[in-house]
Structures are given as structure tokens and as C-alpha cells.
Amino acid sequence: MATTAEATEITVTEEPKLKPVDYKSDLKPIWCPGCGDYATLSAIHQSLARLGVPTHMVAVISGIGCSSRIPGYCATYGFNTIHGRALPIATGVKMANPELTVIAAGGDGDGLSIGGGHFPHAGRRNVDMTYIMMDNNIYGLTKGQVSPTTPAGDTTKSSPYGLGDRPLDAIQLALAYNVSYVARGFSGNIKHLVEMIYGGLSHKGFSFIHVASPCPTYRGIDRFKEYKERVVYLDDDHDATNPLTAYQAALRDDGKVPLGVFFKQERPTLTDNCEAISRKALANGQPTIEGIMDQFIP
Amino acid sequence: MATTAEATEITVTEEPKLKPVDYKSDLKPIWCPGCGDYATLSAIHQSLARLGVPTHMVAVISGIGCSSRIPGYCATYGFNTIHGRALPIATGVKMANPELTVIAAGGDGDGLSIGGGHFPHAGRRNVDMTYIMMDNNIYGLTKGQVSPTTPAGDTTKSSPYGLGDRPLDAIQLALAYNVSYVARGFSGNIKHLVEMIYGGLSHKGFSFIHVASPCPTYRGIDRFKEYKERVVYLDDDHDATNPLTAYQAALRDDGKVPLGVFFKQERPTLTDNCEAISRKALANGQPTIEGIMDQFIP
């Protein structure tokens, strides 16, 4: 099965059903016309509506970048933090209130460059939240420098003679990081993107949705068309439970960009682990704050 | 072929041949008796002697940790830097003087935790240097807290109720990072470890040697014996040119720790890329510093 649409453990709210537009804030996006991020924003609103979670129970956390402006455009709680730190901040939010639906969002630079050190750890901890990376293969907000996913050879503001370094593949990284839901969508197919994001939101554990989100301004207006031709969908019989087949699906060398759910696994989340630890810690009963002082009596 | 022993592009020096002991400094290691790092130190000295590179042409760069003390114990140039930054510093060293043999070395915490954001980029840049990670599954220098490779469930100073998070697998990470030489050795088999390190030093590009280097002090003295039983060697017919087979070799679930060269690939290094860029930049001739001012004339 290519996409995971069935919700696991969704708590159905009793409020009147929310529509996508209810998740939209009054702030007008500053994005350029044709920016891929519009689609992602819309897909987030649709996925949240489908989930039916009330706006005050959602926190959208981002770093800095064009894409990281997204919390401002959601009528939920939002936090537009600092460059590269969306994941730790989102982790803190989730740990402080596990009832919340937590979305971390940002760009390829934010997540794979300056924030690249946090991604492995959010993965191995399996924090129950959804990380949406809008990958435009460029630094948009700073006006067009190389990003960690800019294809080798490309000329940008900071690679005037063509880039030497190889791009990173976010899907392979997520797999290596033990991320328990790894998917890719494309801003050119919102319907599919909603499936991916909704799947992530419904997944218990850390979900990662890599979104091919072209930047017409600094990557050229052809990029979108080009992507349209390059995207393919993972086979229906792709085995998303096996890391090796997931790697295999990611490792194609025909220039195609596969979309779909590469990998999905149920395992205890950080919240589960903290609860288990609490149970162990309380095995000998609940101490009082006052009583703690006895520890220090010789 | 399990190990890559043949040297590629070694420049043979005319100096009298150096012995391993010539790479040893006067400083006495502060490591605990039985620490795995002694073996790595010795393997580095042996590999350098085999390479025959003079001591003044070698720079050993580390972060902070027990393992990161290693530059002080080499009679080469050394730089014991700050926690997590060995790779960028080593990259700077290599770029400033590409003639040098550059070794970056450190622990699992230094490289996968605080320094974890630099590893992908050293990999994709393919900086021509050798990174040796002494993985003891613990923070040694700070006296025994969880590291990113501490097995789930383990009790340490900072996981008194048992660790919830999953460990990272350094080999999978290196593969996802496009590292062009990915190998693992074990402090309990110095001969093999020398093969791995020497192979890395001889490799043109970024080489990564993951060393299973048990810490008797904070992981218990049985760990070494346990490892001895768990290590296996990659098959002679392991295909080290194929990322997928490399992943496959890393992804075993029988509790065994495979040693050997997982992956090896020749491709342009950062130095090569910089040279290519320089050639392009000079296509229209060599400008003068004075002449640059003409750019600013309207």
C-alpha cells in the first residue's frame, strides 16, 4: 500500500467539525507567488481538519526560513523559533504537554544544515510529533545560497562556479535515524501530500514528511515542471516495514523522486518511555518533597 | 574482499623509515588501565609508520573526551579542540594545507551527539581525511552518562531507570552521509584495526573508521569479553562498492557486530572540487589585487 490513510488512536472531539479554513490565521503569507510552501500550508490545514483536533490543542513549531514562517499562518498555537532548533523546541513542547498535537516545520537548510544535529536524536527518541520539511534545494530567505540538498554542479549565489559537494538525501537520513514514519510528498500534488501529512499526524511516534517544495524565485520557474516529470509513486507492494527495502526505495539512480511512505514502524515513544520510567521510579511509593531531605541525612 | 590493505597514491618519502614508536609523544596517557583507546592509539602509530609519512606532515585533531586526548599522545602536530568540533577544524586544516595527512579522532558523544551535525557535511564534501571514532557506548570523561550509542535499556549515571532511547548505528549514518570509506574495527584486534585505519589513511576522500572501544570503567570489565564474542568479520565477498549491500551488512539483527570495510568509493574530494573551481575562476586569466577595484567602477 502506497499511503497510510488509516488513523490510529485518534481521539474524536465532540466540538462541531472544524474545516481547513478554521486552521488558517489572519496573517497574509509573505511568500513569493508560485512558492511551493503554499501547498504545504494548505495540506497542513486540511490534515488538521481531517484529524479534527481543536486549534488550541495544536502547536506548530518552526525554525527560521521562508518555510519556517508557517506557524504564523496557522490559527493554532505557533512558535517561530530560531534557525535550526525547531526539533528540540517541539520536543520540549510535547514533553510538557503530551496531549498536544505537535508539528515541527521548516526548510532543508533549517533541518539538514544548522539543525542537522538534532534530527538523529528526535528520531532515536521517537518523539510523538510530526516533522514537515519543505525542501526547495536552496536557502530561500537569505536569497539563494546553496543548501544541503542543492544538486551538485548547480550555480547559486554562493556557488558561482558550480557546486562541488554532493546533496544529502533526507529519506536515507531519516531511515538511518530510526525515524518511525518516513514519507515524501510534493507540493504539486496536494491530495497526496495531505495523505502523507495526515498519515504522519495519525502515526504514534516521530513522523517525518519530506516535501519537494520548489522555489521559483531562486531555483527558477521551471523547477516545478521538472519535478512534475521526476516524481513517481512508491509501488503498492512496497514493504514499508522493512528498513532495507526502504533504503532500496530511496537509493534510486534514475533521477526519479519517489513519493509515498517509505517506512513505518510502531514502537514506544519518548512519552511512553518517560511513563515507564515514572512507574519504575514510583515502585517504592510516592515520596514527598519534604521527605527528599532524608536522602541527605548521613 | 574483507579489508582494503592496498595503498592508493601513497607518496613514498626518502627519509629513513619511521617506526611506530616515532609517532609516540612523551605524554603519558591518562586513560584507565584496560581502556580500549590504548589499542586505537597504537593502531594509529602503526598505520602512520606503514604510511611512512613524516611526523611534521601529520595533524591529529580531536574534540573533547577520553578518546579525544589522543593528539597529545602523538609526536605529530596535534590539536585537542572543543567538544564536537573536530571535523570542521580538521576540514580547515586540510583546506589550508592539502599536503598534510589529517586525522580527526574522538568519541561517540563527541561525534554523534554534540558534533553530530558536522558529520553529514564532512561526508558529502568528501574531505580527504580520516575520521576515527572510538565508540565506548558511554560518556567516559564526564564519568558515565548515556551516549548516543548506549544500548536501550542500559542503566547509567544519567539513566538510573534504564534508557528508553534507541542507539544510533554509526555505520548506517556514515552510509547515509555519502562517506566514501566506511569501516569498523575493534580495539580487541589491533592487527585488523591497523588494516582499517591504514586503509582509511590511504583512501583518497573522507574515510570513517568506527572503533568498538570498550570502557571498562563505566561499562564494566565484561564488556570487552562480550564484544569479543559479538564481533564477526564481513564476508570476503562483501560488495563494498554498493551502498545497498553496505546497508544490508550494517542492518543485522542477530546482535553481532560486523567488522571490515562496508563501503568504499572513489570520487572527487573537496580539494579536487576547490581546484576545479579555481581553474574555472581563472579561465579569464589571473587578476591582480589592484585590478579588482575595476569591478567597482560604474
Place this chain on the structure above:
Amino acid sequence: MDVRDFTVAVVGSGGDGAVTCGEMLTHAAAGEGLYCFMSKSFGPQIRGGESFSQIRMSEDMVLSQGDRVDALVVFSWPDFLRFKDEIELKPGAIVIHDETKNKDFPDGLPINEFLEPRIIHVPFTDLAEEAAGNSLAKNMVMLGAISEFFNLPVEGLKQSIAKKYKKKSAKIVESNCAAVEAGRKYVRDNHEVESMPRLSYEKSDTKMVMNGNEAVAYGALYAGCRFFAGYPITPSSEIMEWLSRELPRFGGVEVQTEDEMAAINMVIGASFAGAKAMTCTSGPGLSLMQEAIGLAAIAEIPCVIIDVQRVGPSTGIPTKSEQSDLLAALHGSHGDVSKVVLAAADVEDCFDVTCLAFYISEKYQVPVIVLSDQFIGQRMEAVPRIDLSKRKSFERIKPSIQEGEKYERFKIDNGGVSPMAVPGMEHCEYLASGIEHTESGSPTSAHSIHEMMNKKRFHKLDDIREDLTFVRRYGPEDAEVGVIGWGSSKGAIKEAILRAEKLGMKVAGLVPQIIHPIPYDKIDEFMKPLRRILVVEVSYAGQFYNYLKSYYPVPDKLMLYKRSGSKSLTVEEVFQQICHAMQSEYVL
């Protein structure tokens, strides 16, 4: 010869347990109600290197580690050499050793002969083998011997042996007690103890034994901290370790993060979502947290950052103390950052200052940095039980918004503080951000709003200055000379002032708990009547002095005593400077 105040140092190598001995002695003293102060020091080896502990005890409050020791116990003379600089003997001090290692020094022991120390040989090892059948028990023999020599709390000692080894076996407890007895007997049989400095004290209620790091952790727990994220770093890691054990018992969460940036940012996230949250680190980690501290300031998110200082710059000397992170704590984050800096002065104060940090942070929605240091963080003190009822705490002000009403997170009305919603509250959804913003939280680049918001954020500092007026002042009202210092210098300063007072000098001391916003008026009040003011600090660059000067127009009165760290400030050093200040003229 009776003394009310007794200091002993113990030196040995790995197996000797010099530090274990010190700990047991401290427990013993606390067990009998004495005040006690124990500092320790290790060689560079990760494990099993030489080590040293110094224990001072008295019925009266103990203020410092004790400049000079009454007695020195040496398990191994070669190891002693490494700590030579750190140990000073009183004239006529008693030196006790196991003769066997003498042979390394055929020309006499490496101690200052000039002070005429009395050297006593006790065959620790032989006695241990005899009494406990195990040479490892030699430190127990030693403890027994010195308790007999110096009248140290032997009851407490046995109690602490029983407690320490109860998890092992009754047999071990027994044989250790036997070793203690063997030491005592040996002394009784072979020595005349009357001429020794013998501690005179009355037993009283058992005290607690804590180090500063434990006190910080407990303070945080008490103040309501329920989220902790941190990255290990010497000398702060014990805080994280303690909380990893205790927080889960109180419904809290502790996360060891991948680095310090993750730690502070997780803390900010948790606090944004309503938890009282804290992180701990030392200098290098503080440097890495600077960017995020600015975020907490502009987004007005409460959080507490503990910096247990060590010797800098850079990695410096990780196991030693210094007061050189002050300016980085005050000014380290780029931009105009409104934040608070507090300093802990001793182990008990670590508890109080941490509580205060949460109080200020939650009430004023500002990041609060607490400066502790290796010296207080890792030393053990016997302290009375803490009266929790006297420590105040604060719950963040939340808005009450009805459906249809518009919530403005950064509304400016009274002072700088606006009610703060947290995710989960209905009708209060808002955007927090590190970007300058309007009262409702929308991004802006308007100068006028930026100016207004800076004013709002800095207004808090004025309010805090008024709200919290506690300062520590010592000495007579009519003092001529004042000493001002901060943090862990307090002990030496206070004791030096007491010593000066005894000699009839009129000296006062001030050690503020709140460093920033600095309590202008209080400091002014303190300084005004004084003829000379001596600033004392353990920082080569004189950071506190420069900070003070930037707020006080009194430079010709100020004198500075400063030096690098890696050696704790002694009472003698401060006292000498006081004498110097007493003699010096008005004008520099």
C-alpha cells in the same frame, strides 16, 4: 589543647580512598550535628589517580574550607606532591603517615620544615591486615586513629560506616568497625593525645550533607521544576543525574540531550507549553546557549539556566573553580537582551537561589541565569534541614479570555509583564517568535514598535529591582572599609571580616545574590559611608570590578583584588587585602 574548629587533609592515590575518607568524616560530623565543609581534588587520570580531600568541622557555622590544616594524613608522599600547592599546614601541624612510602624521600619529607610539623607514623596497612584481614581497610584504621588523636566524632563515624556498607554485608560493616577500633587502640596505646589539637563540641541534631549541585537540583524540584533537559559537563553533571532520578517520582521529565543547544531549546519549548523548566551547564555550554537565551528573552518565555563555573576560557581546567563566566552570563547573547543573573554563595544558598530563579523567571517571564561554581557545586557541606515553608514560589500569570475576545500575548499595560497563555488553553492561540513583534505577536520591522517592546522587556528589570531587595551585608554599621564580592567568594570574605573585626578593624562586607539587575540603592547605601571599597574576585580579567564600575560612579574608592582560578580563595588572601585597604589613603 582544645579547639573549636578543626581542619584535616587526606592525600592518597586511587585505592587509598582519600576522598571516601573525607566523605565519611563529613557524614560523621554531620551525624553528630557539627557544621562541616569538605572540598576535594583529583589528578588528571580518569580513574585511580591521586586524590585529596580537606575537611573542616566545628560546632559554629563553617564558612570556608580552612586555609591551613591542623592535621594532614598522607597515604602516599609521591601523590602529595601533586597537591603541594593546595595544602598549607598550620605551624606545628600534625602530619600522620604510613612510613612505608617514606623511602621515596631519603632527604626528608617534602613539607615545609619551617612550620615545625609533628610527624607521626601509624602503620595503617599492618593494622588493617591485623584487624580486618584486608589492607584496603587501612583508611578505616586511619579514621579511627585520627578520631582518637583529635577527638573527632567517632559515634557518627560508626553510624556512617553502617549506613554506607549496609547494602553490602554485616560482615563488611563489622570488619570496617574493627579497623576503626584498631586505629583508635593503636593511638591510645602509643601516643599521648593531650598535646594534640582536640575538637571540642557538643552533640546536636543531625545535619544534612549536600553538595551545591544537589542543593540546586533539590531547589528546582521544590520550586516546581517539572522539565529538565541538559547535557553532561563537569562540574555540573550531578544536577542532571540527581534530577534524572527524582523528577520521574514527581511527574516530571528529564531528558539528556544531544548538546547544549538542544537542552536550552527543549527547556524553552517546555516552558512555552507551560512547564517550569531548567537546564544546567558549565562555561562552554553557556556559550553555546547564548543564541537561545536571546530567544527566551524576546519571546518572554520563563526559563532557568544554571552555570556551574569552571576555569576558562574554552575547555580551560574543567575540574577547577573560577568566577569568570560573569560577563558572558550578563552580556553573552547578541542584541539588547533583558535577562536576570543570580549568584549562589554557598551550598545552602544554591537551594535558595534556584528557588528565587524560578520565582523571578515565572513572575517576570524572563530567562534567569544562576551562577554557581565548581567550588560550591562539588563541595560537601553539613547544613541544617531546610525550612521549606519560608521559600516562596510563583505560578505564571495566565490570561482569561472568552470566546470572541482577542488575546494579545504581548499586551503592554502594567509594567513589562503580560498574561501568558499556554497551548491547550482555548481562545488564546498566539504566535510566539524570536522576530520582533507587535502586542498581538505579529512580525514587524517598525522602529517604533521595536523601541516600545524593548522598553517593555527592560521594564521588567526595574520591577525586579524593586520587588526583590534582599542583600547579604556583614559587619558593623560604622565600617570604614567595605569588601564586595560575589558568589562563592562569600565564605572567605565573611570569615576574613570576622577575623578583622576580632582585631578591632571596622570592616563590612556585601555579597549580592542578584547580580543583574544590580540592586543600585542597596549597593549605594553600602558604599556611601565607606572610605575604601575592596572588590574581591577570582577572575584574571576582573570581570565583577568592571561590571560594578559600569554602574557606580565611585571608582576612586574602589580597589581590586583579583586573580585567576584553579585555587580557591583563602581567608588569608582576603584578610591581607583588608589590611592593605585599611592602611591605604583615600585616593588611589
Place this chain on the structure above:
Amino acid sequence: MDVRDFTVAVVGSGGDGAVTCGEMLTHAAAGEGLYCFMSKSFGPQIRGGESFSQIRMSEDMVLSQGDRVDALVVFSWPDFLRFKDEIELKPGAIVIHDETKNKDFPDGLPINEFLEPRIIHVPFTDLAEEAAGNSLAKNMVMLGAISEFFNLPVEGLKQSIAKKYKKKSAKIVESNCAAVEAGRKYVRDNHEVESMPRLSYEKSDTKMVMNGNEAVAYGALYAGCRFFAGYPITPSSEIMEWLSRELPRFGGVEVQTEDEMAAINMVIGASFAGAKAMTCTSGPGLSLMQEAIGLAAIAEIPCVIIDVQRVGPSTGIPTKSEQSDLLAALHGSHGDVSKVVLAAADVEDCFDVTCLAFYISEKYQVPVIVLSDQFIGQRMEAVPRIDLSKRKSFERIKPSIQEGEKYERFKIDNGGVSPMAVPGMEHCEYLASGIEHTESGSPTSAHSIHEMMNKKRFHKLDDIREDLTFVRRYGPEDAEVGVIGWGSSKGAIKEAILRAEKLGMKVAGLVPQIIHPIPYDKIDEFMKPLRRILVVEVSYAGQFYNYLKSYYPVPDKLMLYKRSGSKSLTVEEVFQQICHAMQSEYVL
């Protein structure tokens, strides 16, 4: 009406090319040898939002952006609103617009009627379609029109059109020139220009047009920088971009790193290996570099860090200027850190200060932070060609060690500087480290060595203070009032002093280039004879003021004028404060 100094502002939205116009006008002016100063501003949209440029030109040196404009060109009135706060008209200023967008303001245009502006309608769009067959050429029409109105350099304009579009096609050059001519003709045919403020000047040698970021980059290249690593950040990225193009032409290497920590550490690595190396950033990046700056200081590795300041704290307002990273640059890294802080005051000074930074860094083996800001970094200035022969550079002192000799990297003999080997040199292998070390580089925890090494490292600052004595002083020797400021405030300060002088006030100014170590004597010399000293800065917290006070015992003379950034300092603001200071009494 002839004027020697003319300022015009142009406002429009994306397609209008308000900024392109400004650039072309600047090039035109520089082409005819005028001094020129252009600042620009954009709305929040990533692309195609509203924008604004302000251009001031004169035969005499132009010191600031010009507080008020002689003329304002508006392509679109709704867009004008966003910049309303940033544009001030002179009384009777000329406002030129294309009437079509008037309809949004039926009740009159949103400008200050009180100043009696003269509003002139020019049908830019129609003329463009006529002359160039393309409404996009309306900005060329506009340039033609204003050149005719105000006697702006029209030769230079055509030259700069030719240069700008030569890569496109001759036809485009032609049609743009035709549009310019159409604008000129329209004015000639329809307007009386005599009553306009008309720029009077003589042509002279062509000047260069640079922004501060380019000047920094070029300065680095000239000083011998051959390794650059950086991470993009507004408003500094142009430095990296320029070097990514130019360094490879000079055998250098530029690396765009994964973050700022990687950048500074790569720079340190490259310098350790012998390259002159630099990184650039803005506030958030500076915060992230703090840990590594301490490493460079203790390991005594030269390196240059450029901070192009923007509004803080945190992300703040990335596209606007402020002077609020001063204290973070001075004190941001934990521990006692010996480093140097310089400040650039204008575009040309960016070149000089960067050269100086390398000179100091290489000579004294210290990290040097250069503070620039968005205001100088991104504005364009017409400047004369730089006389390179006058700029000094320095090659690091290397040891000469023979086989068998022992090289001690941190040998203390004369001052704080020891010869520095680099990998590749025989017989000099050594260990560099962030851990405190002996003269030979071995780790140590001894207090005495730590003290000695601190002394060595801080000694350098004293030597630098003596070595480099240049300060910028303006105004008469017998001034009564002094103004002291730093960095980009220089322009407004100097111009305000000139204005005051014209009115007979005796005012002097001082703008140090070396902020730390602060040139005590020079500042003292400056301050001594003054009655009042006014400190001017763009920082809400008054960072420079506090820094000065921590070094100078002259607080009752000091007055402070400070405010938040996001708006550049005007001559008028400073002048008002000078008047205020002239009137005020000696005592505060």
C-alpha cells in the same frame, strides 16, 4: 536654486525598480566623480514587495544618508505608506509621481502638508510606452525627468545604463536611453526648472561604488585572507558571496558551512595550519561562535570574525541596523578571554578595519571581531580608489628550530606573543589545545601556570594599545562639548558636529576604531578638557555607554543619547543632543 548637496528618495513596489533606480543614480553620480550615499529598504515580502531607496550626492564628502529629502519620487502611494516613518521631506520638497495611483487617496496624499511640498505629476508610464514601447521603462523615464529637474549627472546615467544592459542587447540600451531622453524632454517642455533645487558640481575622476560588505571582502582579500568559511545570514551574506567568486582566483578557498560553529571552527583549523582566515556573520551567528572564539584565544590562533549587526535580540529584525552586539562581541565567550574588537565606521573604513583586523590578529595571535552593521554593510557609497600602498599587512612570526632543539609553542619571553609553528614545519610538532597548558603545550591544572598564561594572553592587549594609536577625532581643540560614538554612528556625529561648528558651537567628536583594548590615553586626552561628553549609540540598553563607564572615571560629565535600532541615526537627532549638552550644567 543651486545646491551643493542633493537627496532624493524613490518608493515603489516590486516591478517599479525603486532600488534599481537608486543604484543607477549612484553609479551615475560616481561616474561623474561625485560622492554619493545610497541606502535602501524593503518590505517583508521575500520578493516583489514594496521597496525604497534614498540617494544623496555631492561634490563634497557625503557623511550620512541625508535626514530629509529634497525630492521624493513615488511610483505607488500605497507602498509609500510602509516607509512613511523612514522618509522625511525638507520644507518645500519636490514630490514627483505618476498620477494614476492617486485614486487610493481621495482626500489628499499621505504626506505632511505642513511642509508645503510641491507636487508634480509626470506620466512615467505613458512616456515609457511611447518612447521605449514598454511600460517597464517608466523608471528610466523617471531618471531622465529628475536629472532634468535637478541637474543630476545625466552623462553618468547613460554610461551606467550602457554598462548595466550591455550583456543584454544594444537594443535594450537604446530603448532605455530613449526613455531617459523622453523624461528629460517632458520636463523641458512642461516645467520651469529654475526654481528647483539644482545640484551644482564639477565633474571629476570616476569613483568606485561599493557597499560595506564588498569593502570588507576586498579588504580581507588584500590583507592576505586565503581561507573563508561562513554561513549565510542577512545582512552579511554578500561578503561570503563576493569571496566565493574572488578567492578561487587568488588560490584561496571558500567554504559555505553547515552552520556558524562549523564556520568559525574551520577558520580556526585553517589558521592553525597557516592560512589567514576569516568568517562573517550577524548577531545570531556571533552567539553561536562564542565557544570557539574562546578556543582561538586560549590556543592563540589568529582569526577574524566579521559581525554585520542587525536588530536584536534573537532573530529581531534581520534587515535593519542596530549597534547592539557590542557587549556580546566584548564579553560573549565564557571565561577570561583575551580578544580584540574593532568597529567599522563607513564603507571605506570597512576595508581599512578588515586589513587592521588581520594585522592585529596575525601579529598578536588573537581572535579579532570586527563590528560592522546593516547600515554600512548594505548601503552603497561612492568612494575614491583605495591607495593600497598605504595599507600595512603582517606575516605571522614563525619559529626557527633545529633538529634536536625543543620547540615551545607558548614560550613566554617578550610580551605575550610566541613564535607560532604550523603543521608542515619540521621539528616543531606541538599540541594546541583549548585546555590550559604549559609553555610547551601540555595540559595542566596548576593555578600558577594558569595565572601565568592568563597574564601572557592579556599582555597582548596592552601591547596592542601601544602599537596602534589611531583614533578619529573631529572638531576644534578648544571644544567644550564632546560627542563620542562608535561604528556607523560616525557619519551622523561628524555631520552634526560640522553643523554645530557652523553655528559657532565648539564641539569635538571621537569615534574609536579599536573598541577593545580601548585606547585609554587617547580617550582620556579627548575627554579631559571637555565640559560635557555626549555618548551616542543605537542600542536600547546603552551598551557602549556602560562599556565606557567601566573604563572611565568620568561619569558626571557623561550624557547618553541612545535608542533602539531599525531606523538609522539622523544628523538632526545628534545635533539636537549637542544643543542640549551645550546648554546643560556641569553636574547631572
